[in-house]
Amino acid sequence: MEELFQVGSITQTHGIKGEVKVFPLTDDISRFKGMKHLLLDGGKDGYIELEVENARPQKNLVILKFKGIDNINDIEKYKGKGLYVTKENRVELKKDEYFIADLIGCDVYTDDNPDEKFGEISDVMETGANDVYDIELVNGGNVLLPAIKDCILKVDVDARRVDIHLLKGLMD
Template identity: 90%
Template sequence: MEELFQVGSITQTHGIKGEVKVFPLTDDISRFKNMKNLLLDGGKDGYINLDVENARPQKNLVILKFKGIDNINDIEKYKGKGLYVTKDNRVELKDDEYFIADLIGCDVFTDENPDVKFGTISDVMETGANDVYEISLENGENVLIPAIKDCILKVDIEGRRVDVHLLKGLMD
């Protein structure tokens, strides 16, 4: 099966005409307006292909309406289920933007020792001002590196490699 990426999960129904409230797993909920097709985790029924008819933000959630689902009874059973996109259907990113799922697992190298693996990105924390990459070191310890231009020198998603500069005090 093709690799899938979760973009949200259905929290509850909205009204009686088949709309749902979705908790988005993206930093920009306006991206849902451009999503045409989503895959719903149907549990034992497998993934259900859904065409998005309408999407609108509501506070920190998104209200979605799917084509062909016009009744609360048709969608209610999917509360708590995830919504996914295929890799081909992910939104286009700007330069120097990366999907968290693509960053996790990348090998990290420093500018001081570019031929020796420093660690692996194990998590990305979204702090508001900038993301922070959690690097699992070879010795089992973890280091946090801010995702700013002074620290992140080069990201090669295809090559699964991130080159970083360690600011003074980071490893003390």
């Protein structure tokens, strides 16, 4: 099966006409307006392909309406289930934006020693001001690196490589 990315999970139904409230797993819930096809984790029934008919934000949630699901009884059994997209159905990102799932596992190299692996991105923390990359060092330990232009020199997710500049005092 192709790689799937979770974009949210159904928290509860909304009204009686088949709408659901979804907790989004994205930093920009307006992205749901651009999503046309989602896969619902149907448990033992496998993944169910759904076409998004309507998406609108409500506080920190998104209300979704799926084509062909017009009754609360048709969707209620899927409360708590995840919603996924395939790699080709992910939303388009702007320049210098990356999916967290694509960054995790990328090899990291420094501008001081571009031919020697420095570490690997093990996690990305969203702090509000900017993301922070948790880099697991080759020689053990970790370093937290802010994802800012001064530190992130080049990202090539296809090559699974990130080139960085270490600010003074970061490794002391």
